[in-house]
Amino acid sequence: MSSLKSLESEYPIIDSNFHKFCASHAIFTVEDFLLNDVYVLVAFAECQSNSKELKQGITQVLSIIDSLHPPWMNGVDLLTDAQRNKQVLSTGCEGLDLLLGGGLHEGQLTELVGPSSSGKTQVCLQAATTIAYKCRASVVFVDTCNSFSSRRIADFVDRLLNPSLKQAKHKTLERIMSNVSCHSVFDIFGLLDLLHRLEMKLKTQVKTNDCKLRLLIIDSISSLITPILGGGAHGHSLMVSAGFLLKKLAHEHDLSVLVTNHMVGGEGGSSKPALGESWKNVSHVQLLLSHALGSNLYNISILKHPCMASGQVAEFTMLE
Structure with missing residues (x-):
């Protein structure tokens, strides 16, 4: 998985302010999110003046993680692959x-x-x-x-x-x-x-x-x-x-x-x-x-x- 910095060009919401927020919680890569309680992270974000942008960034990273899961395949897809x-x-x-x-x-x-x-x-x-x-x-x-x-x-x-x-x-x-x-x-x-x-x-x-x-x-x-x-x-x-x-x-x-x-x-x-x-x-x-x-x-x-x-x-x- 990518470092958060490498995602900045593709996902503008993951900007320098979001990087600073994540770094303060020792989060530097997408994998680091797996080691943190997302609800606690959102609670910290809500205490910031730019809470809306930070929560959007958290949602974006979670969607990236979710995209890594395999899509549903029907029987025709499975047979074609086989x-x-x-x-x-x-x-x-x-x-x-x-x-x-x-x-x-x-x-x-x-x-x-x-x-x-x-x-x-x-x-x-x-x-x-x-x-x-x-x-x-x-x-x-x-x-x-x-x-x-x-x-x-x-x-x-x-x-x-x-x-x-x-x-x-x-x-x-x-x-x-x-x-x-x-x-x-x-x-x-x-x-x-x-x-x-x-x-x-x-x-x-x-x-x-x-x-x-x-x-x-x-x-x-x-x-x-x-x-x-x-x-x-x-x-x-x-x-x-x-x-x-x-x-x-x-x-x-x-x-x-x-x-x-x-x-x-x-x-x-x-x-x-x-x-x-x-x-x-x-x-x-x-x-x-x-x-x-x-x-x-x-x-x-x-x-x-x-x-x-x-x-x-x-x-x-x-x-x-």
Whole structure:
């Protein structure tokens, strides 16, 4: 979402006086409104000499937030969208691709869940490498815990190349790395700002001949959301806003979005995906990844899928 300053040219009511009022309440972005009680804010505005203009500004910001919610779609709209020519992107993990009917689907948000050291980051890096190489596409990798490894990508490239193409390894690696953009983000506000800037860029992408963005990876989404959930309803609202914006990007720009999530303790000592039921409803596909230490064999199972039964399992190996 935008900073309030960036909205001034499009919405004149959001002027310098409105900025000063908001700044006095530590509100600088649209997201900050989600962290404030609107009724209390209106009460403060009513005490000002320019209360009418301030309340109009508050109403304008609320309408901007409301516009971010998806419109109603009837059955014809849903069928038309389902029949659009959206492609399936191979992850480079054969068993995972077979399980998903070819790989990651454009227009969908896929969530990869697993305990620590289960291989979630490795799957993300291999998918980024494979899609940048085979599709000659652009990939955005959002790194929230210093997990991105260019050396690991070089290892995957080495395995992808035929022996006869080894001499072209350096050139191929250079091309792939130029197509994979890594952004370090360490809080939810940084993520929302990055997604907003990415949305603006994608709106102009159709008009250029740039390498098309096909995959957006966030490793890991739970590292950004878990710290804010203790804030009650405000933290929950930020989580929902992030999830909606990810799905909006996927749907409107035919992206495949891949996020990772960790496990937490559940009832009876069992483990379950972090972030709760509300987040589970955000993702289109939710997969559980497990890996035995000392082995290069990985197990993947479907927890949630729009057209496949839960519980289906596959195995695959990965470069050690």
